């Protein structure tokens with residue numbers, strides 16, 4: 001196996017009273033891994049994402065990005081190579097800007113973000129119509145619509161496209177379909193999987209949907225009480241069923 005893109009080495013996160021909410025987490029993320037992340041409420045899934053993204057300081061350990069320890073890099077610096085989509089459709093998009101303007105802004109990830117030179121040429125609009133169309137939810141008809149006027153599903157699809165407009169080395173999907181109705185959620189999940197496969201994205205996806213966690217991705221991680229209690233890939237993951245997974249959901 002090639003070298004990992006990211007490695008977590010003995011990562012510990014504590015809160016004020018010294019309680020460890022992540023306890024010596026170790027795992028490697030390889031190029032093209034699509035890892036579904038499960039665990040009970042309070043298991044530490046969001047904390048893990050916050051630690052990787054730099055929104056939460058780690059107490060000890062290392063987070064390596066191509067062998068460089070980034071544990072002390074700011075969250076903003078880490079957006080040069082990481083992107084995240086949140087559960088809340090209101091996060092990740094600017095509500096008063098149009099869909100096209102948000103996509104243009106997303107192209108500036110890693111460089112200074114400004115819309116001074118808006119650059120929304122006809123070519124760009126055609127390109128944006130193509131990339132939004134593949135999400136399959138009519139977002140392509142709303143390129144000039146203010147983002148705040150979109151449905152939750154369209155807004156999440158836009159957040160996804162923005163997070164991947166400049167291909168991140170790691171995409172963090174933080175229950176990104178959880179706030180949507182079942183049909184819209186399933187539709188976005190399909191589109192997500194298509195995009196991950198088409199663009200060979202490397203992604204971690206938190207979900208409480210066991211069926212999705214089993215169906216999608218090449219690898220599955222289960223967290224419990226701040227520990228990784230299961231980390232399986234490929235055939236071993238394929239062989240799992242929901243009842244086997246539920247055994248790891250102990251509180």
Ligand SMILES: Nc1ncnc2c1ncn2[C@@H]1O[C@H](COP(=O)(O)OP(=O)(O)OP(=O)(O)O)[C@@H](O)[C@H]1O
Nearest residue numbers: 015016021039040041042043044045046047048223
């Ligand atoms: N800043 C904080 N201060 C104190 N406790 C915290 C803090 N952040 C998280 N915790 C606690 O750490 C534990 C892990 O929380 P976390 O949000 O990572 O869990 P989770 O697996 O994402 O849960 P959920 O599925 O409910 O979103 C919880 O017990 C939570 O209360």
